[in-house]
Amino acid sequence: MVETRLIDVTGLQSLLDALVARGYRVLGPTVRGGAVVNAEITEVADLPRGWGDDQEPGRYRLRPRDDEALFGFAAGAQSAKPVFFPTDELLWRGRRTAGGSGFEAQSAESAQAAQGGGVEEHGEDGPDTRPTALLGVRSCDLSAVGIHDTVLTGRGFTDAHYAQRREGAFVIAVACSDPGGTCFCVSMGTGPRPEQGRGAPFDLSLTELLAPEHRFVVEVGSERGGALLDEIGATAAARGDLAAADAVTEQAAQRMGRRLDTDGIRDLLYASIDSPRWDDVASRCLACTNCTMVCPTCFCTTVEDVSDLSGESAERHRVWDSCFTADFSYIHGGTVRESTRSRYRQWMTHKLASWHDQFGSSGCVGCGRCVTWCPAGIDITEEAAALRGVPGSNLPTPTSPPTPASE
Amino acid sequence: MTAVAGAGSRAAPRGDPFVPRPFVVRRHRQDTRDTWTLVLEPADGATMPFAAGQFTMMQAFGAGEAPISISGDPARPEVLEHTIRNVGAVTRALVHAGPGTELGIRGPFGTGWEVSSGRGGDVVFVAGGIGLAPLRPAILEVCADRASYGRVLLLYGARTPEDILFGDDLRRWAADHAVDVQVTVDNGQHAWQGRVGLVTQLVDRGGFDAVNTLALVCGPEVMMRYAAMALRARGVAPARLRLSMERNMKCGVGLCGHCQLREYFLCVDGPVLTYDVLEPLMSRAEL
Numbered sequence A: 001m002v003e004t005r006l007i008d009v010t011g012l013q014s015l016l017d018a019l020v021a022r023g024y025r026v027l028g029p030t031v032r033g034g035a036v037v038n039a040e041i042t043e044v045a046d047l048p049r050g051w052g053d054d055q056e057p058g059r060y061r062l063r064p065r066d067d068e069a070l071f072g073f074a075a076g077a078q079s080a081k082p083v084f085f086p087t088d089e090l091l092w093r094g095r096r097t098a099g100g101s102g103f104e105a106q107s108a109e110s111a112q113a114a115q116g117g118g119v120e121e122h123g124e125d126g127p128d129t130r131p132t133a134l135l136g137v138r139s140c141d142l143s144a145v146g147i148h149d150t151v152l153t154g155r156g157f158t159d160a161h162y163a164q165r166r167e168g169a170f171v172i173a174v175a176c177s178d179p180g181g182t183c184f185c186v187s188m189g190t191g192p193r194p195e196q197g198r199g200a201p202f203d204l205s206l207t208e209l210l211a212p213e214h215r216f217v218v219e220v221g222s223e224r225g226g227a228l229l230d231e232i233g234a235t236a237a238a239r240g241d242l243a244a245a246d247a248v249t250e251q252a253a254q255r256m257g258r259r260l261d262t263d264g265i266r267d268l269l270y271a272s273i274d275s276p277r278w279d280d281v282a283s284r285c286l287a288c289t290n291c292t293m294v295c296p297t298c299f300c301t302t303v304e305d306v307s308d309l310s311g312e313s314a315e316r317h318r319v320w321d322s323c324f325t326a327d328f329s330y331i332h333g334g335t336v337r338e339s340t341r342s343r344y345r346q347w348m349t350h351k352l353a354s355w356h357d358q359f360g361s362s363g364c365v366g367c368g369r370c371v372t373w374c375p376a377g378i379d380i381t382e383e384a385a386a387l388r389g390v391p392g393s394n395l396p397t398p399t400s401p402p403t404p405a406s407e
Numbered sequence B: 001m002t003a004v005a006g007a008g009s010r011a012a013p014r015g016d017p018f019v020p021r022p023f024v025v026r027r028h029r030q031d032t033r034d035t036w037t038l039v040l041e042p043a044d045g046a047t048m049p050f051a052a053g054q055f056t057m058m059q060a061f062g063a064g065e066a067p068i069s070i071s072g073d074p075a076r077p078e079v080l081e082h083t084i085r086n087v088g089a090v091t092r093a094l095v096h097a098g099p100g101t102e103l104g105i106r107g108p109f110g111t112g113w114e115v116s117s118g119r120g121g122d123v124v125f126v127a128g129g130i131g132l133a134p135l136r137p138a139i140l141e142v143c144a145d146r147a148s149y150g151r152v153l154l155l156y157g158a159r160t161p162e163d164i165l166f167g168d169d170l171r172r173w174a175a176d177h178a179v180d181v182q183v184t185v186d187n188g189q190h191a192w193q194g195r196v197g198l199v200t201q202l203v204d205r206g207g208f209d210a211v212n213t214l215a216l217v218c219g220p221e222v223m224m225r226y227a228a229m230a231l232r233a234r235g236v237a238p239a240r241l242r243l244s245m246e247r248n249m250k251c252g253v254g255l256c257g258h259c260q261l262r263e264y265f266l267c268v269d270g271p272v273l274t275y276d277v278l279e280p281l282m283s284r285a286e287l
């Protein structure tokens, strides 16, 4: 039996207070620079109250809503990815030993343990070792975190830094009420309603109800989540509240901006290796790497060595990388994927086909970010449809050329 | 993971896979004008057992890291041997690391040749250039257990006579272990009395029982593609034909994503893979 409770806006504030009191750094959605981003929050007033968004290929714009919704927008540019898998991670520090021919290397963990433990977050006031509570994780992104759990901790070698961040984190999911024009989680089977057992586990999951009173149906996903609700005195949800919550996600599921036919998708991509469509997409793709940066499942990284001027000490960092760059596949003698055609083919084939072989799931969760944030408005659902030979199978049919994101 | 049909064996590394262990260069030998062999010992004394065909991530402090195959004898895990061609910033720093220098080592990583699965039949090694180095451990393994194998051929192509690696080994393998060593060069000047031409032409000459042959191939990718086609044409089964693939590798442990060849992470599912898996993937450019 799923345990559900009810809280109002004051209750949501109590929830934030309780998390802060337990020592969490609470990250949640907030409006900055014309977009919804994840940042540290302490108050309900920090949330994007009354903001919605318009998202289309190559286009993102905040739109004022005519209500007080706190979560009335779709996926923002950032997923949960940078929270657990930062753009820059220290792998180890080393220094030359006396005499200069030897060296000592210390893992990032032991280097940090020596400084007081925990995974470092570099805040303005130095290292921040608080565990993270992440508020507002959408259903597609829960699936993406679940995928990262498999990729980074579920195989032969584990990313210990990621595992450590994930371990302590408190996750509060939010069901989507207003999917964007580029969303297709229904096609990918990842949303719009968070479901325990699909993707990464959540501690709590909220569905926002605006009328008659502003309130949240809360699904309890863990013991500590339940304990937190007990502490703030959350009441049980009534049958009518549950029905209203169901209605929110049911209507959201009907309003997906896009769809992707996943039937036989792996074989379709493998069979499309020589498709002329790759030349077509290459004529539009700028190889800018945006799609890979915003994608919640992309995990490729490179390393950067930093040494001091004397060469006495060095650090190795792992930083996000993208399969759209020439360096990515460089080996002595040349770049393996020289053409943009081959790079887009690699990216899309990985997302929709080889991911299944590698990790037993799709690498795309249907969040639509790559579509929204592509300056050329390239749309993975449209490209998939084109490979299938059914161009324009998407709804709605774009009536005007895509507008650049900078507009 | 599903559908990963690599050749198999791997020895697990110790500790944090991202933190290098210091190894001390004990011997430093120049093999050719651009290639050196380093013999290293672990600074902490703990040996590093490996399977023939595996590689390590080697780094010169502050200069970066490169994947380099182990070229030493798997029966002697107390020393770590690497043969490195100087082609750029990292390999230059590595080949210039003289005796006493400490280098950082992570590994061993990847799949091995599993040459012992060829016991009872013929074995054909096909090497191009520096590709002889990753094959050397497997050749040593066969020589140590020579009676278990039928005919053993080493078909080796180098650019010029001056680029021929492991000359003493080649003579010893031929003289003491009945290995049919055939060497060819792309360009042979004045003094060279041996063969000139492509290593694939050596494959075409035969001299092995194709249906009972295990073939191990390492070299530049174009050379491997043609060698594999020539071996197939003679009747070697695709599953008995193994290639060691090179791709960009940043982590060596299947996390950085750089080495992907469609569904394979070549650092963990490879570098050694069988030709039945590789053929469709190698037949397309830029995959």
Ligand SMILES: Cc1cc2nc3c(=O)[nH]c(=O)nc-3n(C[C@H](O)[C@H](O)[C@H](O)COP(=O)(O)OP(=O)(O)OC[C@H]3O[C@@H](n4cnc5c(N)ncnc54)[C@H](O)[C@@H]3O)c2cc1C
Binding pocket: A330, A331, A332, A333, B055, B064, B065, B066, B067, B068, B069, B070, B083, B084, B085, B086, B087, B088, B089, B090, B091, B092, B130, B133, B134, B245, B246, B247, B248, B249, B250, B271
């Ligand atoms: C499994 C495997 C085994 C190998 N075994 C050997 C061996 O036994 N002996 C040998 O001489 N060479 C071997 N190589 C090739 C060797 O790794 C490259 O020659 C070396 O990485 C080149 O680096 P560089 O900086 O010296 O050269 P550059 O060509 O100057 O490289 C410039 C930059 O390109 C990148 N780069 C180039 N090639 C690679 C690569 N393969 N992986 C990651 N980054 C790369 C690096 O970032 C490097 O800093 C092997 C490669 C692989 C994948």
Ligand code: SF4
Binding pocket: A284, A285, A286, A287, A288, A289, A290, A291, A292, A324, A370, A373, A374, A375, A376, A377, A378
């Ligand atoms: S598909 Fe779009 S976002 Fe991705 S690299 Fe190409 S232009 Fe950039």
Ligand code: SF4
Binding pocket: A291, A294, A295, A296, A297, A298, A351, A363, A364, A365, A366, A367, A368, A369, A370, A371, A380
């Ligand atoms: S491929 Fe695009 S739609 Fe799919 S998960 Fe990545 S960013 Fe989202």
